[in-house]
């Protein structure tokens with residue numbers, strides 16, 4: 001069974017709230033049932049439908065989804081990557097004990113990678129002609145991760161492990177939802193997903209040996 005088959009109602013769930021403990025996240029992307037993309041009758045069918053509308057840039061007739069919805073998905077990704085970067089950076093800076101050094105080094109490495117994800121997602125938004133607004137309040141509102149100030153080393157590891165698991169679910173679902181509708185965004189998110197899975201593995205190792 002595909003994950004989206006379990007979604008009870010298109011109108012009441014969203015791609016980023018479905019797996020999140022937050023139920024009032026207003027900025028997320030509504031899920032619609034996954035349908036198979038229209039298959040062109042010939043490899044050149046899209047060319048005949050192309051028409052003459054250069055103002056749409058890369059959005060040609062074979063782009064099978066509303067670009068605004070992809071952009072909103074990317075916005076949620078950008079906001080969540082920003083929160084991850086912020087949290088890793090802040091928590092690494094707060095660690096001062098000898099035993100915390102390996103964890104702090106890992107947090108700093110993860111922070112750099114989250115920043116890289118954020119840049120990649122913003123790059124795709126620009127390709128799709130979307131405006132990029134990095135308002136801290138809006139970013140915090142859109143993020144799938146809550147802001148938290150964990151007190152102990154174990155709490156910090158636990159916070160980030162849960163955040164990475166949330167990110168894995170978000171990107172995995174985004175990849176499934178995008179399917180053939182927008183392969184470029186899907187591949188980008190597949191690449192990010194692989195890194196998030198590694199982050200979760202790293203944190204699980206720290207949690208197991210704490």
Ligand SMILES: [Fe+2]
Pocket residue numbers: 081084113114117167192196
């Ligand atoms: Fe990330």
Ligand SMILES: [Fe+2]
Pocket residue numbers: 084110114164167195196199
């Ligand atoms: Fe991550």
